[in-house]
Amino acid sequence: MTTTTIGLERVGSAALLRIGGDVTTASDDELTSAFGAAIDDGATAVILDFSGMEYMNSGGIGLLVTLLVRAQRSGVRLLATGLSDHYRQILSLTRLDEAIEIQPDEATALAAVAR
């Protein structure tokens, strides 16, 4: 099992979190910390870029729920991009796609934030 890597980049009013490696319960501290930094920096939207993700278990999906709750509490939009068909299916299966805006690529996600 590999570890989680998180890159944080600010693009306009959005924060882009590039998520790589494995997303499991063990990713909690890194993901929560990066997400908190994005909100503290004043981002009005957070885009989770999953194109570098290699593995996610049910603990990882649980983390997405807590991020979503935190985003809703802060009035921040949460978007996802870079999802393979497999992970897109998982978000659909778990009905997370009803609350997280899924975009096909980074440019479309940023355009959606700018609208």
Add this chain to the structure above:
Amino acid sequence: MTRERDAGNWAQPVERLSAAGVAGASVDAVSGRRVSGPLQGFGQLWQKTFRVRLEGTDLSPQDVVAAWKANFPSFWPGGARFYAPLAGIAPGEVALLDIPPVPGSPVKLSTGVMVLYADDESFTFMTPEGHTLSAWITFSAHRDGDITIAQAQALERTSDPFDELAYVLGANRLNDRFWRQTLENLARHVGVVTPIVDVQAVCIDKRRQWRHAGNVRNSATLRTARHTLTAPVRWITRRG
């Protein structure tokens, strides 16, 4: 590195559940329903973690999870029934449940779960519409030094306002007791003499999701109450 090495661990997408792979249950309250997770529920969102240290055993996390999957129904406290899928606890399988609303009650709440995820060290259930909780619950084991720890972790909201009221009035505590006893039974099964279960509960979201108050239309609680109240009518109809 192979991408998506978790692919076989997740259930396949499904629009409506089917309990065709379950035998023995008298009521199927799941087939035809959708799954419902923490986002679709009504009440406050809680994360509850139940842990037991398997002191005095030399089982690996994989051993513990294998035993848990194989004997899941037998670890439940008395009065509750878990009708396991014939194919076992595997991704996408559906199980049916009969749970007494309060211990000792002759009335049983009929509902079920879908196996959302399963691997060698964990498995996760997701509830269907109508279940009292809109939840995921993950059963897992891991090492802490030389000791293996078994854990059940739920991410749960009550499904509708009636369930939330029941939860506040005591169902929450009964639910905690249920999982504590389950972990104690698992620990005894693998040889722990005096298991001690640690419980942590954190409220992740205090808000109630009023837009999901309409979940009450699927309520297993109300359906069970209706089924119980109309039992004499069905009995008379059958006789005559």
